[in-house]
Amino acid sequence: MRLAMSIWQGRISPVFDVSRTWRIVTFDNAGAEEGREEIAVAEDCAAHRVLRLTHAGVGVLICGAISARLAQMIAAVGINVIPFVAGEAQEVLEAYRKGNLPAPEFTLPGCYGRNNRRRCRRKHGRAE
């Protein structure tokens, strides 16, 4: 399973639509991290971003604020989007692996609840 995080200055990038760096983390079947890489994304075009994610084989995207249209398109290609996340990238990743996302301490101000309520009902978190 591959997970993408949009990062900036070691933290989750504030707006995914224009984020410039993605960290791609690969997990093995047992959920252990196999490797990670960082890719530069220069293009702001929504279609380009969705295609970059699908070509990278990403199954989960953790990001900051994201426009509804882009989030819809990403979800439509089968990627699980965990939006409106904030904090140090490594801490966020650890929280995800422990199944602790979404969490108030890792959510952008004013966004906890509205965007997370629906996803909370689904089980996710541990990398498979």
Next chain:
Amino acid sequence: MGNKPEANNAGRSPCDCGNCTDNPLVCSILESISDGVFTTDPEWRITSFNRAAEKITGVERKNALGRPCWEVFRADACETSCPLRRTLETGVPAVNRTAYIVNAEGRRIPLSISTAILKDAGGRVIGGAETFRDLSIEEELKKQLQHEAREIVSHSPAMRQILGMLPDVAASEATVVIRGETGTGKELLARALHELSPRRAGPFLAVNCGALPDNLLESELFGYKKGAFTDAKNDKPGRFALAAGGTLFLDEIGDLSPVMQVKLLRVLQERVYEPLGATRAVRADVRVITATHRDLEDLVGQDRFRRDLYYRINVVRLDLPPLRERLDDLPLLVDHFIRQFNSLRGVGITGISSQALAILQRHTFPGNIRELENIIERAFVLCHGGDILPAHLPPALLKTGMQSSPEPAIDRLDMATRQTEAEIIRAALVRHNYNRTAAARDLGIHKTTLHRKLRILKLDLPACDGRNTQ
């Protein structure tokens, strides 16, 4: 929180914005203006956040104070070209820079941003200030004037499938045919494809092929040269030329005459065309997206549409479902149109009542989303505040709603629940050859409960109760 002049008189803090203790008068002014204002310390932590900033960003002041400004503001410029950072680095203020922020609902809010340096009495830099104005109304008006693509609003599975295909389809140069009933948003989808495509910097032009007679359509599409006919006093570029580098949307392609079908086929095959009266072919640098409400296969079968043209345009086909097949989207769409008309008309309709929504949900919408948009627009004429009520809907809709389903929604829900319950119980009984005890165990309920439900649901069961056969 709030603006309390008496607090100023008493020298107390009028609110909790963070600056009141320093200067209550300044605080009161900031609280009363409609522009959003926030200040940061040199580490980019928010130190004050006025009421308009709360309203525009949707972030409460108590949640904003102390947080990094980019996490609260979430502007497209934060990561790469923050105007406040530039101001603090260069000392030059930014004035009316345009940007957008993404709010908690995922909506992009266009803003005009200005910045300034904050200094203490000794001239030492203590942070920065950013003021911003919501440009949503202006942008919405501009979109209406320029016919820009509006948001595609949907959560329905059929639409999700289309949205999932959009990135690949947009990135390609393939000709697309969009099928859908009138008012389903064919042009909206075509515009979305254009805006997502590498040609988005180029123009998007739409032509309704069914609206023009052949000779006019030909000159409209391909243009003409001076002297091509009596009134041709100057060269006139056609839509293929005007859309160069962009996208040409040919609506109602199923209405093209056989002659025009041949001409269009040539452009699509050879990527060249000849303006009327021209002696030389011109290269067509456009991506063509077509749409129709007709069944093209049927027209091909009737020899009314060329098979070769059909295969040429049918490289990618997107079928837009009618609104009656995606009624789950109705609340979302109603909310979208209410927000749009609120912006355009500067009014504050708060939403739609559940009764009015129930009436809409019983309607079949032959005019699809365009009809819904017109219904909401009509409601805005009659409704002057609060929620849209049944009285604000067209009378014909109220009649249809009453005829088609006289029961209130709660009864229908109750019926649906009972029906589902009966089906599950009947299936369990069949599985266990009508053995009530085994079926109850399978359903996870006590057999007494099962008997009670059988009685209430009036389920007809065979005389045999399965005890002898288990």
